[in-house]
Amino acid sequence: MIERKVRRDKIKRRKEFVSALISIAASVFLAAVLFLYFNDRYLHIGAVPSTYDIIRLFGGGAKPYAELSDNEMAVSFIDVGQGDCELISANGYNILIDCGDTDKIDSVIGFLKYSGVEQLNTVIITHPHDDHYGGMHKLLSRFEVGEVVMPEFEVQSVTYQRLTKVINDRGIRFRYAKAGERLMLGEDMYLDIIAPIYLDYREENDFSIVARLVYGETSFLFTGDLERAGELDLINAETNLQAGVLKVGHHGSAGSSSAEFLQQVSPKIAVFETGAINYYGHPRSEVLDRLAENGCEEAYSTAANGNIVIISDGKELRVLTENEKAYSFIE
Numbered sequence: 303m304i305e306r307k308v309r310r311d312k313i314k315r316r317k318e319f320v321s322a323l324i325s326i327a328a329s330v331f332l333a334a335v336l337f338l339y340f341n342d343r344y345l346h347i348g349a350v351p352s353t354y355d356i357i358r359l360f361g362g363g364a365k366p367y368a369e370l371s372d373n374e375m376a377v378s379f380i381d382v383g384q385g386d387c388e389l390i391s392a393n394g395y396n397i398l399i400d401c402g403d404t405d406k407i408d409s410v411i412g413f414l415k416y417s418g419v420e421q422l423n424t425v426i427i428t429h430p431h432d433d434h435y436g437g438m439h440k441l442l443s444r445f446e447v448g449e450v451v452m453p454e455f456e457v458q459s460v461t462y463q464r465l466t467k468v469i470n471d472r473g474i475r476f477r478y479a480k481a482g483e484r485l486m487l488g489e490d491m492y493l494d495i496i497a498p499i500y501l502d503y504r505e506e507n508d509f510s511i512v513a514r515l516v517y518g519e520t521s522f523l524f525t526g527d528l529e530r531a532g533e534l535d536l537i538n539a540e541t542n543l544q545a546g547v548l549k550v551g552h553h554g555s556a557g558s559s560s561a562e563f564l565q566q567v568s569p570k571i572a573v574f575e576t577g578a579i580n581y582y583g584h585p586r587s588e589v590l591d592r593l594a595e596n597g598c599e600e601a602y603s604t605a606a607n608g609n610i611v612i613i614s615d616g617k618e619l620r621v622l623t624e625n626e627k628a629y630s631f632i633e
Contacts, residue, residue: 366622367416368611375491375517378611379549380413381604381624382406384577384584385433388524388549389414390515393488398441399426399513399524400434407437411444413609421446424485427465428510428526430457439464447474453498453509454478479511490616491517496543497528499535507552508532514545518616523567525551525558533563546619547571547612550593554585564596571619573610574603 368376375392382402387410390397396419401410414422422445427435430452439461442450450469469476485493497512510526523545529552536543548569551558553576572593576584585603593601600621602610608624 366609366611366624368613368622370613371615373615375487375614375616376611377515377522377547377614378413378417378609379573379575379602379604380410381608381610382410382433382575383604384553384580384582385436386428386526386549386553386575389417389419390487390493391417391419392491392517395487396422397424397426397485397487397493398422400428400526401436401438401441402434403432403436404440405437407440410437411441414445419445421448423448425450426479426511426513427452428512428524429453429506430459430462431506431527432461434526435465436461439468442468442472442474447472449475449477451477451479451495451511453511454501455506455509487517496541497532497536499532499539503531505529505531507558508535510551512536514542517614520547520614520616520619521545522547522549522612523569524549527552527555527558529555529557530560530563533558533560537562537566543567545569547573548598550574550585550589553580553582554589555582556586556588559589559592561592561596564592564598568597569593570597570599571612571621572598572601573612574601574605576603576605578605580605 370376370391375390378389378391380387380389383406385402385406386400387402388399390399401407425438425442425447427438427450479495479498481495481497481499483495487493494514494516495511496514498509503509507527507529508531510528510532512526512528512532513524515522515524521544523543525548543563543566545567546569548567548571550572554574574585590601602621602623604610606625610624611622613620613622
């Protein structure tokens with residue numbers, strides 16, 4: 303009888319001990335999670351790993367994840383549905399071009415964090431349409447930002463008011479883009495702003511900032527939502543438009559990527575940033591035909607491939623995609 307009671311007491315104490323250990327472990331885990339969250343959002347203690355670092359350590363996070371060697375540069379086309387967002391990473395320098403609308407901004411922030419981005423040296427807003435900058439006010443509050451660059455024309459919208467408030471509150475440098483300026487990113491590596499050339503376009507899309515990225519023998523052209531009028535101005539100005547990789551203008555709209563323009567660019571790789579479900583029929587079949595007629599060999603779409611990362615070593619390109627399924631417009 304006494305032995306049974308002793309045994310029961312031991313079992314009871316063991317259960318109480320295990321229960322206490324579980325409670326302590328749960329409390330420590332919760333405290334750690336809360337600390338990491340507040341560090342990510344508010345404290346920004348550099349020596350503390352972010353939640354994104356930990357998730358990536360266990361194989362999670364944004365895909366594809368590319369580790370660059372010292373001589374490599376990466377251009378990421380981030381899937382924001384029917385919108386634009388590109389990241390240029392080279393030599394510790396990060397340039398973000400657009401960010402998509404508000405409903406996709408958490409995905410963009412996650413991709414940047416998982417990719418190890420803590421600071422954005424330059425943020426380019428190609429033009430103030432919500433599918434290109436709708437969530438920018440939220441993104442600017444989460445990163446150290448060197449400067450924000452936009453085309454110069456009058457904007458009156460709630461989205462723009464939110465953007466300027468964050469810029470002013472955080473003391474971020476703001477300036478208008480000037481065609482002809484060059485950002486040096488390293489030896490034999492630079493980003494040229496080549497448009498807008500004029501400030502009197504009828505269509506807002508033609509105010510889009512157009513940028514040409516060059517690294518060694520490789521080149522990329524980012525066109526925002528540029529349409530035919532803006533394209534013809536670039537051609538008439540005898541601008542160097544040649545690029546191995548083209549971010550296709552206005553999501554593959556029929557009003558962009560004219561035959562004359564594509565002849566000048568002569569891309570081997572085309573990237574469309576489109577939503578899996580869009581009501582515009584993007585990319586339009588006539589644009590696909592014009593690309594094929596002008597020598598394009600590979601085509602990718604965020605709608606089918608998800609996030610797309612193109613890596614350059616100055617001589618060759620390699621393409622990584624979130625979704626591995628085969629997808630090509632051009633036969």
